[in-house]
Amino acid sequence: MSENSFSLWVYLSQSPLLWLTVTLSIYAIADAISLRTHRHPLANPVLHSIWVIGAFLIITDTSYTTYFAGAQFVHFLLGPATVALAIPLYDNRARVAAALLPMLVSLIVGSMIAIVTVVLLAEAFGLPRSIILSLSPKSVTAGVAMGISESLHADPSLTAVSVVLTGILGAIIVTPLMNRAAITDFRARGFAVGIAAHGIGTARAFQVDEVAGVFSGIAMGLNALVTSFLVPIAVTLLLR
Amino acid sequence: MIAGLSVILLCQLVGEAIVRGVGLPIPGPVLGMALLLLLLLTRDHFTGLRRGPLHKDGVETTSRSLLGHLSLMFVPAGVGVVKKLDLVMEHGAAILLILSVSVVITLLVTVTTFLAVNRLLSRSQPGP
Numbered sequence: 001m002s003e004n005s006f007s008l009w010v011y012l013s014q015s016p017l018l019w020l021t022v023t024l025s026i027y028a029i030a031d032a033i034s035l036r037t038h039r040h041p042l043a044n045p046v047l048h049s050i051w052v053i054g055a056f057l058i059i060t061d062t063s064y065t066t067y068f069a070g071a072q073f074v075h076f077l078l079g080p081a082t083v084a085l086a087i088p089l090y091d092n093r094a095r096v097a098a099a100l101l102p103m104l105v106s107l108i109v110g111s112m113i114a115i116v117t118v119v120l121l122a123e124a125f126g127l128p129r130s131i132i133l134s135l136s137p138k139s140v141t142a143g144v145a146m147g148i149s150e151s152l153h154a155d156p157s158l159t160a161v162s163v164v165l166t167g168i169l170g171a172i173i174v175t176p177l178m179n180r181a182a183i184t185d186f187r188a189r190g191f192a193v194g195i196a197a198h199g200i201g202t203a204r205a206f207q208v209d210e211v212a213g214v215f216s217g218i219a220m221g222l223n224a225l226v227t228s229f230l231v232p233i234a235v236t237l238l239l240r
Numbered sequence: 241m242i243a244g245l246s247v248i249l250l251c252q253l254v255g256e257a258i259v260r261g262v263g264l265p266i267p268g269p270v271l272g273m274a275l276l277l278l279l280l281l282t283r284d285h286f287t288g289l290r291r292g293p294l295h296k297d298g299v300e301t302t303s304r305s306l307l308g309h310l311s312l313m314f315v316p317a318g319v320g321v322v323k324k325l326d327l328v329m330e331h332g333a334a335i336l337l338i339l340s341v342s343v344v345i346t347l348l349v350t351v352t353t354f355l356a357v358n359r360l361l362s363r364s365q366p367g368p
Contacts, residue, residue, distance in 0.1 A: 027312045046311045050318040057322050064323045071316035077306065078313045080248045082269035083255070084303035086276035093281075102357040110350030117342040125334045131327075138339060139346065142317045144267040157320050158327065162339065164318035170343045171311075177344065183351055188358070192350035196343050203311035217307075219350075224270050 013062055019070025026052050039207045041172045046164065046200055078143055078199070085202075085217040092214045099187055099215075106188075107219065110195035111226040114139035115234045123239070132239060134158040137231050138166040141198040144224040148231050163198065170197020171204035186212040194219025244302030251276040 012018045030045035030052070037043040057067055068075070089096065096103075115136055122132040133154035137145040142163045149159035174193045183189055190212030193201035198220045206213030255272030258264065264271070276299070321328065 023315055024312075027315055031312075044311075046314050046318060049312075049315045050321065053315065053319050054322045057319070064320060067319060068316060071319065074313055075316040077309075079252050079269040079272075080245070081306045081310055081313055082267075083248045083252045083272040083276055084306045086251075086273045086280065087300050087303035088307070089273070090277055090280045099358070101361060102354045105357045106350050106353035109353045110346055113349045114342065114346040117345050118338060121338040121341060122335075125338060127331060127334060127338075131331060131335075135335065135338070138342075141267075142314060143269070147267065158324060160317040161321045161324055162335065164314050164321075165336070166339050166343060167314060168318075169340050170347065173340070173343060174347060177347060178351065181348070181351070183355070185355060185358070188351045188354040191354050192347045195350045196346040199310050200314050206307065206310075221270050221273055225266050228266060 013060065014066060016070035016073075019062075019067045020073055021070075022053060022056065023049075023071045023074055026056075041175055041204075044168055044171055044200075044204075046171070046203075047168045050164070078141065081199070082141065082143075082221065085221055088210075088214040088217055092211065095187070095211065096214070096218060102188075103191060103215075103218065103222075106191060107195065107222050107226060110192065110219075111139075111223050111230055112234075114196060114223075115227065115230055116238065119234060119238045129239065130154060131158065133235060135162050136235055137227055138162040139196055139198060140224045140227045141220060144228065148228055152232065152235065164200065167197045167200025170201040174201065174204060175208060187215045190215035191219045195223050198223070241302055244299040247279075247299045248272075248276065248302060248306070251279070 027045060027049045030043075030048040033048070034040070034043040034045045053067075056062075057064065118135050118138060119132060122135055127135075133152045134149055134156075135158075136152070136154075137148040137159060140148070140163070142160050145159050145163045146156040149156045170193055174189070174197070178189045178192075186209045190202075190205045190209070193205050193212075194216030197204075202213060202216040202220050205216035252269050252272035255270070255275055256268030259266060259268045259271055280299075
């Protein structure tokens, strides 16, 4: 009997079905808890899904490659979801057109600050060059950041992790920070979190306010563009 | 739903094809987003396009349900941290601190810039 259940586990643990199911169900639970806490920043569903799934993989001695074979179906949706950002953009086009100049200026400034601060801080902490390069595109969405990382000959998988970590940090910090700073313009709040914390920040912004979500989505899309140009320039100028 | 998803995938596909073909330094899905926006704006001018998923909120509904689960899609990449446990042990605390400080500075600078430019504009163009 126990031999049977062991061979069943061996079979299932290698199949994409199990890991897709694990990803979706743990996220569903984490999201339900987040909803129950009225979307408390610390109940961030991405954060809690990641450590629970990660712990599960370590306990069952499952490789990330095996896990990803199932989870890739979810990962793939990042692309279509980026395209789908056209919808809130379309719905709010008048509002967006009215704020074009503030958006463009804060896009350039914010994008530069996001890269420069991480590179300078990492250098000050004496981190190895390969890690600094991998951290530099951390404020843009995962797929884009991994592409930039690859072109710098850095470590794309470390970049992916730092991107997600940055997104979670931004999503947790933004609401208390903006409330403390008494900023009530949800266009500005949303735009800032989209620059600093890409899609995870955008998901958070949509939870707080629809307009904030729209501006965050635009910021994330535009930042992907600008960061692709700026990171190579910044690392050549800042890193010796 | 399937028709709506097809339109989204088609925009992404064309976006990727153009980006690869021309060698643009932008991500395919971002160009795809611009294409979908253009498609919706074109539809508003040409009634002939108002059919299938471009009619009665077809592509809109699909997009909204995708965006409703945006944070889920970051979970698989984030779980990649299990591959980096030795690095987390060695540099984890420093990386966490660096990213947190960078995020706070980026948020504050961006929001301040946005509000400052907005204020300058409304001052230079007094309302009617």
